[in-house]
Amino acid sequence: xxxxxxxxxxxxxxxxxxxxxxxxxxxxxxxxxxxxxxxxxxxxxxxxxxxxxxxxxxxxxxxxxxxxxxxxxxxxxxxxxxxxxxxxxxxxxxxxxxxxxxxxxxxxxxxxxxxxxxxxxxxxxxxxxxxxxxxxxxxxxxxxxxxxxxxxxxxxxxxxxxxxxxxxxxxxxxxxxxxxxxxxxxxxxxxxxxxxxxxxxxxxxxxxxxxxxxxxxxxxxxxxxxxxxxxxxxxxxxxxxxxxxxxxxxxxxxxxxxxxxxxxxxxxxxxxxxxxxxxxxxxxxxxxxxxxxxxxxxxxxxxxxxxxxxxxxxxxxxxxxxxxxxxxxxxxxxxxxxxxxxxxxxxxxxxxxxxxxxxxxxxxxxxxxxxxxxxxxxxxxxxxxxxxxxxxxxxxxxx
Numbered sequence: 031x032x033x034x035x036x037x038x039x040x041x042x043x044x045x046x047x048x049x050x051x052x053x054x055x056x057x058x059x060x061x062x063x064x065x066x067x068x069x070x071x072x073x074x075x076x077x078x079x080x081x082x083x084x085x086x087x088x089x090x091x092x093x094x095x096x097x098x099x100x101x102x103x104x105x106x107x108x109x110x111x112x113x114x115x116x117x118x119x120x121x122x123x124x125x126x127x128x129x130x131x132x133x134x135x136x137x138x139x140x141x142x143x144x145x146x147x148x149x150x151x152x153x154x155x156x157x158x159x160x161x162x163x164x165x166x167x168x169x170x171x172x173x174x175x176x177x178x179x180x181x182x183x184x185x186x187x188x189x190x191x192x193x194x195x196x197x198x199x200x201x202x203x204x205x206x207x208x209x210x211x212x213x214x215x216x217x218x219x220x221x222x223x224x225x226x227x228x229x230x231x232x233x234x235x236x237x238x239x240x241x242x243x244x245x246x247x248x249x250x251x252x253x254x255x256x257x258x259x260x261x262x263x264x265x266x267x268x269x270x271x272x273x274x275x276x277x278x279x280x281x282x283x284x285x286x287x288x289x290x291x292x293x294x295x296x297x298x299x300x301x302x303x304x305x306x307x308x309x310x311x312x313x314x315x316x317x318x319x320x321x322x323x324x325x326x327x328x329x330x331x332x333x334x335x336x337x338x339x340x341x342x343x344x345x346x347x348x349x350x351x352x353x354x355x356x357x358x359x360x361x362x363x364x365x366x367x368x369x370x371x372x373x374x375x376x377x378x379x380x381x382x383x384x385x386x387x388x389x390x391x392x393x394x395x396x397x398x399x400x401x402x403x404x405x406x407x408x409x410x411x412x413x414x415x416x417x418x419x420x421x422x423x424x425x426x427x428x429x
Contacts (some may be wrong), residue, residue, distance in 0.1 A: 058106050062118070064426035066097040073127060074173060075405075080413050088126070095124040099426070110144035122161070127244035128212070134159035151185035151198070161205075175207035186226070194226040196238060212327050218244035218261060236267045245384055246326075254330055256289035275309045285324055287334075294369050297334035299324050300308055318342040322361075331375045333367025351391040355401075359383045379409045396427045 035263040061164040074091045074398030076082050083089050101118030117137040124130045135156050144150035162176040220242025228234045242261040250254055265283040272278060286298035305319035323337035343357040387401035406417045 058104065059362045060103040060105075060428055061424060062101045062103075062428035063106040064098070064424060065425040066099070066422055067094070068097070068420060068422035070418060070420040071391045072416060073124075073130070074124075075416040075418060077413045077415050077419075079415070086127075089130045093124050093126045093130075095130075097122050104297060110150075112141040112142035114138075114142070132175060134175075149185070149189040149245075151183070153183045155179075155181040157243075172208055177205045177207075179203045184222070192230075194228065194235065194236075196222070196224040196226055199241075200221045205247070211413065212329055212332070213325065214249055215330050216244055216326065217247055219241040224265075230272065233270045234268070236265075238265045238267075239263070254292075255328060256292040256340065258290040259295075260288050262286045271386060277307045278304070279307075280304045287326070295328065295333045295367065297324065297326075297367060298413060302347045313347045314344065316342070327365060330372045331350075332365040332377065333366045333369070335363050335365050337361055337363040343353075353389045354383075355387045355389070357383075357385045375411065377409065377411045377414070379407055379411075379414065382406045395429045396425070399426075401426045 036058045065201065069092070071092045071097075073093045074082075074086060076091050082091050088298040098121040099118055101116070103117075104113070104115040106113050116139070117420065118135045120136070122130070122132050122134070136156075139154065139157040142150075143153060149167040157177065157179050159175060161178040162174045180200065181203040182200045184196070187195045189195060191358055198207070199219075199221050201217070201219045203215070205215045206213075219239045220240055220410040221352060222238050222240040224236060224238035225233055226236035243258075244261060245258050246256065249257060259284060261284045263283050265281065267277070268280045268365070270280075275320070280303065282300065282302040284298070285301050287296060296332040300323045301322050305318060308316045308318075310316070313411070321337075321339045321341075323335075323339070325335055325337075327333070327334055327335045339359060339361040341357065341359045343355070345353055349355045351365045359381070361379075361381045363379045363381070365375065365379075366375040383403065383405050385401055385403045387399060389397060391397050400423045402419070402421045404417075404419045409415045
């Protein structure tokens with residue numbers, strides 16, 4: 031299970047305001063360049079209850095910043111093999127808080143291999159670096175940058191009829207730019223095996239058993255902190271196109287993490303997501319769903335969190351070249367697992383994120399977009415609440 035944030039604003043914005051100006055579907059090579067301008071009223075996600083002047087040296091944590099993007103994509107097939115490479119570099123430049131400037135180089139590469147029409151799979155690797163400004167860091171007034179990496183080799187063999195045999199190996203990791211974050215660095219290596227049944231209607235049901243061995247790199251070892259762990263996950267997936275306009279995708283897993291030598295940090299439970307896509311008209315699409323998260327979060331009073339989310343994201347295309355998009359996410363996160371001798375804080379956070387965006391494909395290779403957002407967190411822990419709002423404008427060209 032990827033231990034990600036309940037909701038990272040940057041990724042949510044990317045999901046609502048898609049900036050992939052399209053090139054010809056048959057193009058082997060695509061180059062893109064873009065510029066985004068954004069205003070954020072609370073870059074550091076500080077609570078109104080804290081003294082921002084003392085923490086960041088300013089009475090306001092608002093800022094304007096720009097993101098300059100260049101990237102390239104290669105997509106080429108050779109017989110049964112297909113190769114994909116997508117690389118982009120993003121330069122973040124802040125007007126007031128220039129110490130937050132950074133450059134992120136992200137990539138995704140894949141070899142869609144096939145030895146026979148019945149035996150095939152994927153070798154993929156990707157890297158994503160982003161500003162995780164909702165992260166809880168020990169030093170307030172700092173913004174965390176999170177880097178997620180995943181490398182996966184999987185295979186699928188089609189037995190006669192509807193059955194498929196699945197297998198794979200993986201390595202995934204998450205690292206933080208801030209030395210002390212309560213959702214710390216992690217690295218996991220593991221294997222997965224399973225089966226999949228494909229129905230004549232193109233629905234499918236799959237089961238996978240995933241086992242991994244991991245560590246928390248850069249964590250200061252003590253009697254209250256774990257360094258190594260073992261993961262086990264029983265995962266069930268269902269893809270069900272109910273009708274031509276409605277599709278359901280669901281994932282339900284039972285996840286268990288056991289820490290070597292520190293059982294008090296162990297946690298387990300159900301995780302998953304149920305998502306539906308509905309296309310009532312040719313111009314309207316509605317996505318929505320619920321999700322349950324479970325992840326590591328280590329302080330003396332907390333060992334892990336449980337989160338529940340609800341989201342809805344309608345899209346309306348008044349014309350072929352324009353789109354109006356909205357997304358609303360509501361989440362509740364509970365923090366549990368106090369160590370022996372420490373008081374359980376029973377921390378509870380509630381988050382609400384709303385994004386409204388508009389896209390316009392000016393010409394075939396140029397797209398303009400704009401969006402406004404509101405991001406809020408309420409918490410029963412002092413200083414953990416925040417509210418922020420902002421607006422952005424972006425232009426992207428691809429050819």
